[in-house]
Amino acid sequence: MKRQLILENGERLIGEAIGSNEERAGEVVFNTGMTGYQEILSDPSYCGQIVTMTYPLIGNYGINRDDFESVDPSIHGLIVREASEYPSHFRSQLTINDWLKKENIPGIQGIDTRKLTRLIRETGTLKGRICAIDADVDTVVNELRATPTPTDQVSRVSTKNRYMNPGMKERIVLIDYGAKKGIVKDLVAEGYEVVVVPYSLTADEIMALQPDGVVLSNGPGNPTSIPESVETVKGLLGKTPIFGICLGHQLLALACGAKTTKMKFGHRGSNHPVKDLQTGYISITSQNHGYTVDEASLEATPLEITHINVNDQSVEGVKHIEYPAFSVQYHPEASPGPEDAKGLFREFKAIVQNQLELTGGKTHA
Known part of the structure; x- marks a missing residue:
């Protein structure tokens, strides 16, 4: 299923849906770690943010019971180049896609994460929303621009x-x-x-x-x-x-x-x-x-x-x-x-x- 990421500057990136179907906005940031995605997903410091992973393959060792940094994840979304469908690790219990669905966190894969990272580096962090492919770009952009940065x-x-x-x-x-x-x-x-x-x-x-x-x-x-x-x-x-x-x-x-x-x-x-x-x-x-x-x-x-x-x-x-x-x-x-x-x-x-x-x-x- 197609899904899009819309940024407050009007940029639109189209990819494939992973995770939940909920539409959620947040500050779009990037993380350069090659591993540790489970700890990143559960780090409370990402509260209200949508995280882009710069490493192209995420989820290849799955999700396990022990590596969470919090019980209730606060991240608003995940952006990856490719989410592994077949993780390989003896502790793996879920795919990253299954876990995102379980926790009601939306995600998107298949977009050019290098392009998105360069954009953030050039312009600074941007507010964005992971939403359905038929969402109106202008409407979403206006809503993002009108939404104040949270302080709570x-x-x-x-x-x-x-x-x-x-x-x-x-x-x-x-x-x-x-x-x-x-x-x-x-x-x-x-x-x-x-x-x-x-x-x-x-x-x-x-x-x-x-x-x-x-x-x-x-x-x-x-x-x-x-x-x-x-x-x-x-x-x-x-x-x-x-x-x-x-x-x-x-x-x-x-x-x-x-x-x-x-x-x-x-x-x-x-x-x-x-x-x-x-x-x-x-x-x-x-x-x-x-x-x-x-x-x-x-x-x-x-x-x-x-x-x-x-x-x-x-x-x-x-x-x-x-x-x-x-x-x-x-x-x-x-x-x-x-x-x-x-x-x-x-x-x-x-x-x-x-x-x-x-x-x-x-x-x-």
Whole structure:
């Protein structure tokens, strides 16, 4: 069955339908990963977005039970050159087409994904809609242009209730702005007791849990859309060690007086080189973000740059010069992607333990 992708600039791309028959709009972005499509489909940071996979064959190892990053996917659509009909992997349980139908997510295959990716790189991300072949292009374009960019993504994907992952060591509070399972898994692997909380908790409510450290998770959208979270981070600074990841990195920067800006087409993929300015070591990282910390705005803040992107020199990491707080723009949990940056969890662990030694083993009140 034919289906079309219509973009807000009037561009129309015709392909074959995969997934559900529901028509859904979203910000059209691209991901350069060759593998990891299951984690991408279930990453809450893609809330409201339609993802184009630049690698031409997607779904060749199927869908399995274990590799999801969330229970309820938030992605609005998938665009691929070819969706594999016959996956081959011992853990495979569903084809990607069957899973998309099951989760009521529309998709399209058979379009020129290289052309679409070049278009996004030239013009920036565009709103688009995956719709029926007979949908009127002008009508859809006008609707897309009239639709404002959503600002409620974090509230849609954050947990509504606190919950605990038992551990034998320090207590870490993970503020869920759209946290991936991989972050929880890696924190638990360090032996922590991990308490996951909604993004809406205040600093006082978080400190009442007596954390030995706080992790600010990844998440979707514009960090300035959740000013209450910026205030929460401000209230936590100096009271407990902080480790920010992706959106959490941007929130830490905002809390310290820096600014964030929207990127032309963002960083999405598992092959982004990042340089550690202290060691000179370059890690290949997994990334998914459309906003970045403005480098010039950091000059009047208590933050210093620790990591930069090798490709475009954008800010990839910062640390506080006075308090035990640092953050990175990329995903050290590497779900999906390389594991070069997993050492950051051990770095955070050392900071937590050092802080406990300084305070005699007691969490700040």
